[in-house]
Amino acid sequence: MNALISSDETWLLWAFLVGWAAVSIYLEQRFEWASKLSGAIIALLGAMLLANFGILPVEAPVYDAVWAYVVPLSIPLLLFQTNIRRVWQESGRLLLIFLISTVGTVAGSIAAFFLLKDLIPGLPHIAAMITGSYTGGGVNFAALASRFDVPGETVSSAVVADNFLMAVYFFVLISIPAIGFIRKRFATPHMDEMDGSDETDDTAAASYWKRKEISLSDIAMAVGTSFVIVAVSFKLAEVFRGLIPEDGNAFMVILRGIVGDDYLMLTTLTLLLVSIVPRYFERINGAQEIGTFLIYIFFVVIGVPASIPLILQNAPLILVFAAIVVFINMLISFSVGRLFRFDLEEIILASNANIGGPTTAAAMAISRGWTKLVGPILIVGTLGYIIGNYIGTALGLWFSSAM
Known part of the structure; x- marks a missing residue:
């Protein structure tokens, strides 16, 4: 599908991503x-609409740059003021609800497979990729596509369905707090806590993001x-990936997944530095604001691949499969979460970390002002990178034998 703005119009695309992020923040703080x-x-939504009306391309190097550079840069900025003790206290609860949400993904994949196995060619491997993706994000999708040597056209169709459902589900989850x-x-x-701190006539967002003193040095x-x-984090992770063999025993594979993961290393090193030299980071004003603005650019990029014409053309049944998985994940996450009295914020972020990965979950926490949960969900969400590959591989092999 040809777009009005082509994928190589680098400056125009950057102008839209950054400009629309700025407009979104302005509207959020200006109007109730x-x-x-x-x-x-x-x-x-703005990005999704423009992509579906053929204004924006659904793929472009600029979007890849946001994932590769903008998102990693935002994470340390958002963790500079993190209370380490609170991170570990919150991580235990989030880990449990994250694992419950993972059970929802597995149950959804099994149900969707046996409902659709006679209708979708190559479904065992598609199911493996989507299961891995919906256990911890797109990193697992790519790994499992390589693991099962899935044909390129199948991967492309599944990617479109995966991205569309992730964007739609992100919209659903972030809308839930407004439903009384x-x-x-x-x-x-x-x-x-946010409602109680809002004592002005400003919107909740404007009240939370009040003007503060900031210098060039900050x-x-x-x-x-x-x-x-x-x-430093990405280089360390690369070194560990090189030192630890990819095809070693189970312990070495898990160890490689932990110390060789870029985002887990990034989160761990940042939290370690903040705990060692807290006064240095406490003196830096504006880090949270800069990091949040970068995350809003990421929000724009999330909406772009949700192209309905591409879905209808390439992957309608794969979309149905993914939708069943997401629905059952949500059903189990919220029903079991309520049964065991988890906070609504914890359930939303855990389910988000399953379907979209730790970065989208952290982004949602930031956008809603749940800053105390940013560090914990990043830590817990990266677990999905490790277990997602195992779960996806196991289901892929089982489903292949069931055909």
């Missing part, structure tokens, strides 16, 4: 309706430190 909808949804019927049935301590130290942490 936009604050309730959230800037993240505005950013995502659901909110009344769950504990919502993080939302209650900007320099925030951005410079983030670049250094990302570079």
Whole structure:
């Protein structure tokens, strides 16, 4: 599908991504309706609409650059003010609900496979890729596509369905806190804290993101430190991946997945530095604001691949398969979460970390002002990178034998 703006129009695409992120933030802080909808949804919907009306291309190197550079840079910035003790306290609860949500993904994949196995060619391998993706994000999708040597056209169709469902589900999850019927049935301590701190006539977003003193030195130290942490973290992860064999025993594979993962190393190193030299990071103003703006650019990119014409053309039944998996994940996450009295924010982020990965879950936490959960969900969400490959491989082999 040819778009009005071609994929090689680098400056025009950057102008849209950054400009629309800025507009989304402005609307969120200026108007009550936009604050309730959230800037993240505005950013995502705007991109989705323009992609579906043929204005924006659904693939472009600029989008890849956001995933490769903008998102990693945002993570340290958002963790500079993190309370390490609180991270570990919150991680235990989030880990449990994350694993419950993972059970939902597995149950959904099994149900969807036996419903559709006679209708979709190559479904065992498609199911493996989507199961891995919906256990921890797109990193697992790529790994399992390589593991089962899936044909390129099948991978492309599954990617379109995967991305579309992720964008739609992101929209659903981020809208849930505004639904009174659901909110009344769950504990919502993080939302209650934000509501209690809003004592002005501003929108909730404007009240949370109040103007603060910031200097050139703050900007320099925030951005410079983030670049250094990302570079060192990714290099360390690369070194460990090179030292630990990919085809070793189970322990070595797990160890490689932990110390060789870029985002887990990035999160761990940042939290370690913040705990060792807390006063250095406490003195930096504006890091959270800069990191949040970068995350809003990421929100725009999430909405772009959700192309309905491509879905209808290439992968309608794969979309049905993915939708069943997402629906059962959501059903189990929220029903079991309510049964065991998990907070609504924890359930939303755990399910998001399953379907979209730790970066989308952290982005959602930031956009809603649940800053105390950003560090914990990043840590817990990266577990999906490890277990997702095992779960996807196991189901892929089982489904292949069932055909």
